[in-house]
Amino acid sequence: NAGVTQTPKFRILKIGQSMTLQCTQDMNHNYMYWYRQDPGMGLKLIYYSVGAGITDKGEVPNGYNVSRSTTEDFPLRLELAAPSQTSVYFCASSYSATDSYLSYEQYFGPGTRLTVT
Amino acid sequence: DAKTTQPNSMESNEEEPVHLPCNHSTISGTDYIHWYRQLPSQGPEYVIHGLTSNVNNRMASLAIAEDRKSSTLILHRATLRDAAVYYCILRDPRDDKIIFGKGTRLHILP
Numbered sequence: 001n002a003g004v005t006q007t008p009k010f011r012i013l014k015i016g017q018s019m020t021l022q023c024t025q026d027m028n029h030n031y032m033y034w035y036r037q038d039p040g041m042g043l044k045l046i047y048y049s050v051g052a053g054i055t056d057k058g059e060v061p062n063g064y065n066v067s068r069s070t071t072e073d074f075p076l077r078l079e080l081a082a083p084s085q086t087s088v089y090f091c092a093s094s095y096s097a098t099d100s101y102l103s104y105e106q107y108f109g110p111g112t113r114l115t116v117t
Numbered sequence: 118d119a120k121t122t123q124p125n126s127m128e129s130n131e132e133e134p135v136h137l138p139c140n141h142s143t144i145s146g147t148d149y150i151h152w153y154r155q156l157p158s159q160g161p162e163y164v165i166h167g168l169t170s171n172v173n174n175r176m177a178s179l180a181i182a183e184d185r186k187s188s189t190l191i192l193h194r195a196t197l198r199d200a201a202v203y204y205c206i207l208r209d210p211r212d213d214k215i216i217f218g219k220g221t222r223l224h225i226l227p
Contacts (some may be wrong), residue, residue: 033214033215040200041219042204042217042219042220043217044217045214045215045217048214056214058214083194090160090161092160097127104161105151106153106163106167106215107163108160108161108162109160110160111159111160111161
């Protein structure tokens with residue numbers, strides 16, 4: 001049981017390049033999330049998904065796209081990289097029972113450190 | 118969204134208890150109180166959560182005020198490995214997302 005895995009660990013992009021950050025979880029969680037964390041700051045939610053085929057915007061979605069074709073995978077796409085997207089990106093997953101008010105915990109991946117120059 | 122207020126930073130001596138406060142005066146009746154922590158260069162990890170009653174687990178205890186407008190995360194015997202940023206988060210389970218604030222940076226002095 002690997003939990004949440006992210007690739008790559010590090011990446012340097014030039015301005016205007018595109019890339020996809022990969023995230024996979026093996027816990028059969030229905031919810032998945034993408035956060036970014038700028039130096040010395042807290043986490044900001046970019047996009048999230050409540051299940052395969054369903055995604056929604058978080059606090060800072062501009063410049064990013066996501067898709068969720070399977071329960072396990074939730075890739076984050078940067079189309080035209082900008083220096084403002086230099087950050088550490090965390091993927092997380094959790095289970096939520098939609099027919100009850102049970103709370104749940106999020107499991108985080110190790111992060112991808114992205115630099116755009 | 119209901120907000121939380123935490124001190125920016127705190128210090129504690131190793132092997133002593135640590136009380137990390139969180140104010141959430143606008144909490145609603147269905148909000149759970151979650152705590153996460155983030156060790157240096159790692160992703161956040163779950164610590165504890167509760168609704169109304171005090172909660173204990175192997176990592177920490179959570180003391181919730183009777184009016185639920187504040188809570189305290191208690192580390193019973195701090196070690197150097199507990200140095201991290203601690204986030205207090207309100208979570209309405211009917212809402213799909215969790216919003217992180219800035220947290221409290223805990224320094225442990227040897």
